[in-house]
Amino acid sequence: MKLIIAAIKPFKLDEVREALTGIGVRGMMVTEIKGFGLQSGHTEIYRGAEYAVNFVPKIRLEIVVADGLADQVVETIRSTARTDKIGDGKIFVLDVEHAVRVRTGETDDDAL
């Protein structure tokens, strides 16, 4: 099993969710986060006061899938979340040791 963590632009969430459902992903965790990468933030002005906003709002996705599906998930997120502009996000893939479904006690691939 693989854990795929992706940071994407917030307005891309629905599109990504739909595309992933389409290739057989049956669950994901979503968090609103702030962060920075190559995109450096922006400036806000309130009457004369200027403030640099260094952390940009993003959505963090966490998806656990069977090994065979991982590459397809990564490729789907990449192609769907992409706008070709700076700040499109990053994707990380990690190994997962063990999974359990709370209701039934099923484990690993059966639990996904």
Added chain:
Amino acid sequence: MEKTMRFSGLAALVPALMAGLPAWAQETAEAAPASALDSGDTAWMIVATVLVMFMILPGLALFYGGLVRAKNMLSVLVQVTGIAATIMIVWVVYGYSFTFGGSESPWFGGTAKLFLKGVTATSESGTIPEYLFIAFQMTFAAITPALIVGAFAERMKFGAVVAFSVLWVTFVYFPIAHMAWDANGLFFGWGVLDFAGGTVVHINAGIAGLVGAILLGKRVGYGKDNMAPHSLPLAVTGAGMLWVGWFGFNAGSALGAGTLAVLAVLNTMTATAGAVVAWLVIERVLRGKAAALGAASGIIAGLVAVTPAAGAVGPVGAIVLGAVASAVAYWFVAVVKVKAGYDDSLDVFGIHGVAGIIGAIGTGVLASGSFGGQGYAEGVTMGAQVWTQILAVAITVVWCGVVSAILYKVVDAVIGLRVSTEDEREGLDLTSHGESAYHN
């Protein structure tokens, strides 16, 4: 109703003149002359009084509350509410007497009406009950010190805020309100045009705010931390409520439901519209974007500028007045304040003080019949009127500046003005009031 036809700001103050004569109540009791009460005027003035109350809560409280950081939201709400309630009590105990007590002094209303002595439910002030005049003027006394809160927001002790407000109305607001609105008052005698309180309310609050911002010093982290408004939707909501309530403030200052009140209604619309458009255009041109905070700031600048002018200028002149005041206020908050380096948290001086001064002097110009205004008193030229306006502004600035500085020092010596640095960092909501505005 013919007798309520009024054509100039001065004529509107006749009821105040009557209220200023101590003999009035006695005569009513003894000779029982025909009552001058007008139910239309009375009905309108009840509404106007409630509208000014609406400016304080929720209008001003939300406007200021939205502009501070989330950790200080409640402190602003409590300060505005606490000040207003305290000053309402002070007004009945001695404020009304000190302002409209009937003394012949140009500075002081005297002690004849302490605890509203001699005033009864049937006492009259012009065409309305005197109790109604007292209630209407009470709301003015209550909102003015609450306006100052914006200048020292996010760093002053709650007890110090209330103590300063009581001292400040006693030694600054009551004398200057007496000067402007009582028949024996200094400005009144000079023929100063101050229809609804540009000097008394806005220049006064602006100067007291500036002095406070300088004496208290900058907020911790000023210039480094992000101090952006925590909720512009609330700030714009509050500004909109202020705009609505201001019709009570300005049109109510006609003290009746006649033609003068209607002129003030229209001027309050057009001046504010001019100010909003001016602020947004300036931002769009200079900064590239027209902002929500700019729209709210334009609303306040326009309303402040038209306050002294509401019954004296014409509806088209008012547009110009609002636009000019807005432009100067913009320059003040975006350029001058930043360079001068004082921390007037919510720009009480930059908007109320500056737009108030432009409004007071501009009223002298735009009252001219050639600009569609209501004209001057007989034998008064534009130059003479403008000079009178400038003198009134100067006296207000000096009196308020000097006395406010002394009062801040007194409060500092007795209870201290500022909260501790740790409390300031944690936020006044928790450290001064034991509550949080928002829970996740």
